[in-house]
Amino acid sequence: MGTNIISNQKFLLGSSVLIILFFSSMGYYFIAGDAIPEVDLLYNEKQELLSPPYSPVEHPPFGTDNFSRDLFFVILTGAKYTLGGALIIALVRLLVSLLIGLVIRIYLGKLKKIIVWSVEAFNYFPAVLLSYFLLSWFLLFEFHFTQSFSLTFNERVIISLVVLIIVSLPTTTVLIINETDRILTFEFIEGVRSLGGRRFHILIKHIIPHLKPQLFVVFIREYIQTLLLMAHLGILNVFIGGSVPKADHFQISRFVSLSNEWSGLIGNWWQFIWTGYPWITFLPVFFFTVSILSAKLALRGVEENMLSVKSSSDSKRDTDIKSIESGSPFHLLKQNESSETEGR
Amino acid sequence: MAKNVLYQLIKFFLVIIGIIIVSSFLGMFINGFAFGWGSFQSNLVLTTKSLLNPKEMIAETIYEQTEFRVFPTFWNYYNYSITILLAAFFVTVFSGIGLSYISYILPKKITRPFANSLSFLEALPDIFVIFVVQYITILIYKHTDILLFSVAGSYERVYLLPIIILAFLPSLFFWKVSVLMVHQELEKPYVTLAIGKGMGKTVIFGYHIMRNAAFGLMNHIKPIIWILLSNLIILERLFNVYGISHFILEFPSPQTLALSLIMIYIPFFVILTVSQISISKLFGKEEIGT
Numbered sequence: 001m002g003t004n005i006i007s008n009q010k011f012l013l014g015s016s017v018l019i020i021l022f023f024s025s026m027g028y029y030f031i032a033g034d035a036i037p038e039v040d041l042l043y044n045e046k047q048e049l050l051s052p053p054y055s056p057v058e059h060p061p062f063g064t065d066n067f068s069r070d071l072f073f074v075i076l077t078g079a080k081y082t083l084g085g086a087l088i089i090a091l092v093r094l095l096v097s098l099l100i101g102l103v104i105r106i107y108l109g110k111l112k113k114i115i116v117w118s119v120e121a122f123n124y125f126p127a128v129l130l131s132y133f134l135l136s137w138f139l140l141f142e143f144h145f146t147q148s149f150s151l152t153f154n155e156r157v158i159i160s161l162v163v164l165i166i167v168s169l170p171t172t173t174v175l176i177i178n179e180t181d182r183i184l185t186f187e188f189i190e191g192v193r194s195l196g197g198r199r200f201h202i203l204i205k206h207i208i209p210h211l212k213p214q215l216f217v218v219f220i221r222e223y224i225q226t227l228l229l230m231a232h233l234g235i236l237n238v239f240i241g242g243s244v245p246k247a248d249h250f251q252i253s254r255f256v257s258l259s260n261e262w263s264g265l266i267g268n269w270w271q272f273i274w275t276g277y278p279w280i281t282f283l284p285v286f287f288f289t290v291s292i293l294s295a296k297l298a299l300r301g302v303e304e305n306m307l308s309v310k311s312s313s314d315s316k317r318d319t320d321i322k323s324i325e326s327g328s329p330f331h332l333l334k335q336n337e338s339s340e341t342e343g344r
Numbered sequence: 345m346a347k348n349v350l351y352q353l354i355k356f357f358l359v360i361i362g363i364i365i366v367s368s369f370l371g372m373f374i375n376g377f378a379f380g381w382g383s384f385q386s387n388l389v390l391t392t393k394s395l396l397n398p399k400e401m402i403a404e405t406i407y408e409q410t411e412f413r414v415f416p417t418f419w420n421y422y423n424y425s426i427t428i429l430l431a432a433f434f435v436t437v438f439s440g441i442g443l444s445y446i447s448y449i450l451p452k453k454i455t456r457p458f459a460n461s462l463s464f465l466e467a468l469p470d471i472f473v474i475f476v477v478q479y480i481t482i483l484i485y486k487h488t489d490i491l492l493f494s495v496a497g498s499y500e501r502v503y504l505l506p507i508i509i510l511a512f513l514p515s516l517f518f519w520k521v522s523v524l525m526v527h528q529e530l531e532k533p534y535v536t537l538a539i540g541k542g543m544g545k546t547v548i549f550g551y552h553i554m555r556n557a558a559f560g561l562m563n564h565i566k567p568i569i570w571i572l573l574s575n576l577i578i579l580e581r582l583f584n585v586y587g588i589s590h591f592i593l594e595f596p597s598p599q600t601l602a603l604s605l606i607m608i609y610i611p612f613f614v615i616l617t618v619s620q621i622s623i624s625k626l627f628g629k630e631e632i633g634t
Contacts, residue, residue, distance in 0.1 A: 120355065121362020123566050124609045126574040133370040133596065137377055141406060231471055232578050236593070266471065270582065273478055281475065289472040296467045 011301025017294040018083060021287075025079035036073045036260075039064045053277050065269070065280050067256075075283055078260035083291060085240060085261070086230060089164045090222040094215060097169050101176025102207070105184075106199050112177060119170045127167045127225075128232045134163045135238050153258070160240045164226060175218065176211075183210045213306050220299040224292055231288050234263030235270065262287055348624075352617050359613075363605050364391055371598035375406065391598045401603065403595035414600065418591065422607055425576065425588035428506050430611060432572055435511035437565075440518030441554070444526055447519075448553075449545045459523075466516035470509075470575045474582050477509055506579055513575070514568050521564045525557040532556075555627040562620065569612050 005011055028034070039054060056063040062071035104111060138159055143149055149156065183189070183206070192202055230240055240263055256268060265284040272280040371387035372379050394401040401414040443462075447455045485491050529535060530553070538548045577589040588604050 117355075117358060118362060121359045121366060123570055124359060124573070124605060124612075125363060125366055126570065126577060128574050128577055129592065129601070130366070130370070132593075133601070134373050136596075137373050137375070141375070144406075228469055231469065232574070235471070235578055235581055273475065273482070278479055278482070282479075285471055285475045289469055292469050293467055 005302060005305050008301040008305050010304065011298045014294040014296070014298030014301060018291060018298075021079045021291070022083045025076055025083075028073070028076050029080065034077045036077060037070045038068045039070055053280065055277070056279055062283055063277075063279055066272075066277075071280070071283055074260050074265070075262075075287060078262050078265060078284075079287070081240075081259045081261040082227070082230065082263065082288075085161065086223055086226040089161060089226045090219055092161075092165050093168050093172055093222050093226075094219050096165065097172035097176050098211075098215065100169070101173045102180060102203060104173070105177045105180040106203055106207075116174055116177070119174050122170050127229055128236070130167045131163050131229065131233060132236050132238055134167075135160060135233070136236075139238050157240070164229065164240070167229075168222065168225065172218070172222065179211060179214050180207055183207050186210075213302075217299065217302055217306070220295055220302065224295045224299070227288060227292055227295070230261075230263040231266055234265070234267035234284075237267050239264035239267060348621065352620075356613055359609060360606055363609065364388070364395070364602050367391060367598040367602035367605070370601060374596045374598070387598045391602050394599045395602060395606070398603070401599055403591075403597065403600050405595055414603065418603070421586060421588050421591040422604070424501055424585070425580070426608065426611060428503065428510060428587070429572060429576055429608065431503075431507045432510035432514070432576075433569065433612075433615075435507060436514040436518050436568060436572070439511070439515040440522055441561075443515070443519040444522040445546075445549055447523060448526055448549050462516055463520060466513065466520060468513070470513055470578060471582075473509060473512060474579060477505070478582070502583070502585065506583060506585070510572060510575055510579055514571050517571070518561075518564065518568060522557065522561055525560045526553055528560075529553045529556050558623050558627060562616075562623065565616065573608065 041050075050058055053066055053068070054064045062075065065071055065074065104115060138149075138151055138156055151159065189202065189206065192206060197205075233240065239258075240261055256264075258264070262284045266281075266288070269280045269284060272278060365388070368384060368387035368391050371391070372383050399413075399415055402411050403414045404411045447459060481491075526549070534552065535548060538552055576587075580587040580589040581593075588608070592601055592604050
């Protein structure tokens, strides 16, 4: 980690966009308790009725949806669930896989190869399908069959979080194992060992401090992946924030994102791209894009910062390797590969 | 060589066994929740049996509970998706390398603004790209009555557009990776020597840099397949084409899931193995086991 990550402009800009989105959403929750105003009939200058849903021009800034809800507030209230949920998921993913990875690498070194090999199948098993099948019964089909959910809303949210954490554990754990491997090849580890450093000592005093900056990068990557995965699940009609059937403006019963969580909005609203109200589809897509771009900008900032510190302290060659590694957003999968090739 | 082939075969069977195990595990969550060793075991047996005897394999829908034999209907879904997937894969690899070749031979002054905007585009999520394409298609249709391509196809098979959309983001990603690889090679003394000998840029790139960067690039192929596969599912869903993801999602069961994923894995396994072996043979470096 750089001496001062806050001074990196890219990191600052990227993370502050996310923070502002999240906290304005939280703020609104404490002020108005997630109340979403419904817009009454609107007239144009000639006192003629406009037909809802209103476009962003008729009802700025974002217009209204097929329930006549003000879209600005829909997006605002949903932000905290999407951004906050992804934050929790990415954080727990990181901590759990760190724990498992370190235990495997330090105490079960011989199992390493078997574990790395068995994760191979996940390279051909998309995470979307994995989490879709784990969740679709609880969140979607059970209601279609029995007209009710056997799990409460809170239980459903917890299950969604657990599933989204679990699906990335195999690959993230392998990544941690490989990073630990890399640190263990440093020359000073040899010195520590001959001076009598135990495994636990090496772990606490040497591996974890060296792992820290890398972990931050992994965390932001997991965050981006989680956001994308949530959006994809939304398109497959599995809404993390829960869903309820509700009759809309056109008297059609639809599954509606209960918490206005963005992935649910994407799934609900994609059909509007075919209608005269494409802005309804555009909003959640746009906000997902903004969040992902901001996170990627922050990531780039962190990587630049690491590079600048590294090049001043480490050898040139090491910097090159670093830049290659950090250049790839799919670090974790690539790491998996390279360790295998090294292992042979 | 023999050892390498054996190694690849072991890996091939490990992946297939892994897919069967994961599919059987997921089977406990499909059409009801039956979590337990017993149900996992019966899923495992059923999946393995029907994979060994594919002619008898049966698929059923979620709602109507109608049953039908998977083959030969399966080919209908599969052929379409695998065509798109493989085409997008080759487009990705060749355009990625092609772009890095262009950014190598052209002077930096010209390429830098392009490189910056392309790496910005690379950061966009796939849903945004799909939205833009669909919206533009509708706009064009509205104003000119020309339907560039049927945007919601179901049984109509559109090929060109899905391939372009699917390959768009991975191409940029692969381009970025190969530029980094090429950049790393450029600093090595053999390139300086080649330049000093008066070799042309194209020769240096195509003959010397690529043969050295090929190994590094191979490591990035698998993540690309993974991205392509994930994005294919979303793409097929949003364009409402009846491809492999329609088959998986409409007739969910451990058998159909395992069958589809294995059938997608096989051609990619062949491509990866063949290119792996031919790269080792052509360029004579030590064989690596990807």
